[in-house]
Amino acid sequence: MRQSTTVLGATLPLAVRExxxxxxRVTAISKHYGQRSILRDVSFExxxxxxxxxxxxxxxxxxxLLRVISGLVGFDTGQFVIxxxxxxxGARYPPDAYGKIGMVxxxxxxxxxxxALQNVTLALREFKRLRPREAHDRAMAELERMDVAxxxxxxxxxxxxxxxxxxxxxxxxxxxxxxxxxxEPTAQLDAGRTEEVRDRVLELADAGxxxxxxxxxxxxxxxxxxxxxxxxxGTCTVSRDPAILDELRSPD
Amino acid sequence: MDFARYVxxxxxxxxxxxxxxxxxxxxxxxxxxAIAIGFVVVRCFLSNAVVLRSLAFCYVIIFRNMPLMPFLxxxxxxxxxxxxxxxxxxxxxGFEFPLLVSGLALNAAAxxxxxxxxxxxxxxPQQLESARTIGLRPSAIRRRLVYPQAVRIVAxxxxxxxxxxxxxxxxxxxxxxxxxxxxxxxxxxxxAGETFSWAEPLIFAAIIHLSFALILGRLLNQWATRVQARVxxxx
Numbered sequence: 001m002r003q004s005t006t007v008l009g010a011t012l013p014l015a016v017r018e019x020x021x022x023x024x025r026v027t028a029i030s031k032h033y034g035q036r037s038i039l040r041d042v043s044f045e046x047x048x049x050x051x052x053x054x055x056x057x058x059x060x061x062x063x064x065l066l067r068v069i070s071g072l073v074g075f076d077t078g079q080f081v082i083x084x085x086x087x088x089x090g091a092r093y094p095p096d097a098y099g100k101i102g103m104v105x106x107x108x109x110x111x112x113x114x115x116a117l118q119n120v121t122l123a124l125r126e127f128k129r130l131r132p133r134e135a136h137d138r139a140m141a142e143l144e145r146m147d148v149a150x151x152x153x154x155x156x157x158x159x160x161x162x163x164x165x166x167x168x169x170x171x172x173x174x175x176x177x178x179x180x181x182x183x184e185p186t187a188q189l190d191a192g193r194t195e196e197v198r199d200r201v202l203e204l205a206d207a208g209x210x211x212x213x214x215x216x217x218x219x220x221x222x223x224x225x226x227x228x229x230x231x232x233x234g235t236c237t238v239s240r241d242p243a244i245l246d247e248l249r250s251p252d
Numbered sequence: 253m254d255f256a257r258y259v260x261x262x263x264x265x266x267x268x269x270x271x272x273x274x275x276x277x278x279x280x281x282x283x284x285x286a287i288a289i290g291f292v293v294v295r296c297f298l299s300n301a302v303v304l305r306s307l308a309f310c311y312v313i314i315f316r317n318m319p320l321m322p323f324l325x326x327x328x329x330x331x332x333x334x335x336x337x338x339x340x341x342x343x344x345x346g347f348e349f350p351l352l353v354s355g356l357a358l359n360a361a362a363x364x365x366x367x368x369x370x371x372x373x374x375x376x377p378q379q380l381e382s383a384r385t386i387g388l389r390p391s392a393i394r395r396r397l398v399y400p401q402a403v404r405i406v407a408x409x410x411x412x413x414x415x416x417x418x419x420x421x422x423x424x425x426x427x428x429x430x431x432x433x434x435x436x437x438x439x440x441x442x443x444a445g446e447t448f449s450w451a452e453p454l455i456f457a458a459i460i461h462l463s464f465a466l467i468l469g470r471l472l473n474q475w476a477t478r479v480q481a482r483v484x485x486x487x
Contacts, residue, residue, distance in 0.1 A: 001343050031345070055289065070385050071385070072385065078271075095389075098385060099386075099387045103377065107378070109379050109381070109382035111379060111397055112401070112482055112483045113482055122386070126387075126388055126389075126392040127386060127387035127388060127389075127392075128387075157482055171386060172386070175386060215399070
């Protein structure tokens with residue numbers, strides 16, 4: 001007897017899932033703010049090493065979806081599975097799920113009173129409870145990977161926009177998450193800085209990091225992602241074909 | 253005016269020096285206690301428990317609106333009398349200094365906690381969200397992110413509260429402190445009591461207060477500008 005499961009709207013043999021276990025499986029999530037429906041019945045699945053680009057007009061629910069997955073806001077119906085944890089609507093977000101999902105915000109949200117290095121070591125000390133030495137080495141490894149290690153003693157105020165975003169990525173990666181959520185990481189950067197961040201994101205994709213990348217940058221989406229989600233009025237359509245993003249092109 | 257006779261001559265100069273030292277001691281002691289109380293009050297304001305928030309609110313309302321001198325007078329004379337009437341005991345000896353310090357600190361902490369609360373309110377909520385996504389618990393967020401930044405954000409206001417505390421220390425003269433524990437204005441009054449010469453010792457005390465306030469104000473402002481620059485995004 002062939003068991004099957006629904007992935008990305010298509011029916012696939014269960015065996016496929018076992019080879020590439022799902023890191024994130026979102027099932028029928030909806031969210032309202034009062035009368036306004038922000039997310040409607042959103043379902044999708046991210047497998048290990050998969051990079052998915054989530055695009056859509058402003059206000060289509062992209063950021064809310066990331067905030068739901070990262071546990072910053074609740075949702076009304078549905079559930080999602082992250083690793084071996086199930087998060088149900090209305091239930092408490094499991095505290096250990098925070099370390100499993102790394103989140104990079106549009107405007108970096110670094111801690112201004114801490115140096116780049118301290119920004120990265122903070123959670124290693126407080127959440128992972130590493131010794132100072134171990135936390136330092138772990139943080140340095142991520143800062144080096146993001147190519148900002150020489151700037152480690154700078155405060156966020158003295159870093160460039162691109163460097164801040166790279167430190168923010170290093171901070172998220174330091175906890176060794178199984179999934180990295182990036183919320184328009186290049187939205188506030190000029191072309192040169194965008195390239196800096198894009199290169200690092202592409203390297204991460206090559207290294208097999210599972211990522212959900214919200215972006216308005218179609219070039220970045222096409223280069224980094226192997227699947228594409230289009231958000232529209234709170235609904236999400238997923239495809240392997242980047243052509244679904246074509247409707248977002250400005251009519252010129 | 254005869255400063256040589258009423259200020260620089262012994263034993264008066266010795267008294268005034270003791271006074272200067274006590275001004276410093278009272279200021280530092282009351283400020284330290286005020287900082288401790290201030291943080292407890294801010295912690296209560298940040299609590300989810302309505303009871304704690306209401307208590308903090310009442311504390312601030314009461315102590316910010318109560319004039320300090322009658323409060324100190326109450327501590328010095330009303331409280332021992334109450335103590336005697338209710339418990340039938342007299343307060344232990346040497347109670348004046350702790351009472352003075354707690355009186356000044358309770359007053360200062362009410363202002364201090366409001367200043368700190370403004371600093372807490374100024375921290376961008378997105379920053380605290382990012383702290384949650386890296387797994388920090390509320391206690392760690394308060395200890396490592398909220399308080400350190402709040403202090404930096406309101407550093408200039410904290411500096412000016414410290415100067416206020418120093419000036420308020422002169423209200424110690426309403427308490428029956430042992431002679432050796434009186435601060436500089438009290439010592440000036442003591443000299444006046446012996447010599448009937450008020451102007452010189454009080455001018456000396458005024459000069460001490462003014463120069464301390466100016467020097468400390470300058471140093472604290474340098475500190476404040478330095479630590480504030482980082483958190484409000486100027487480099």
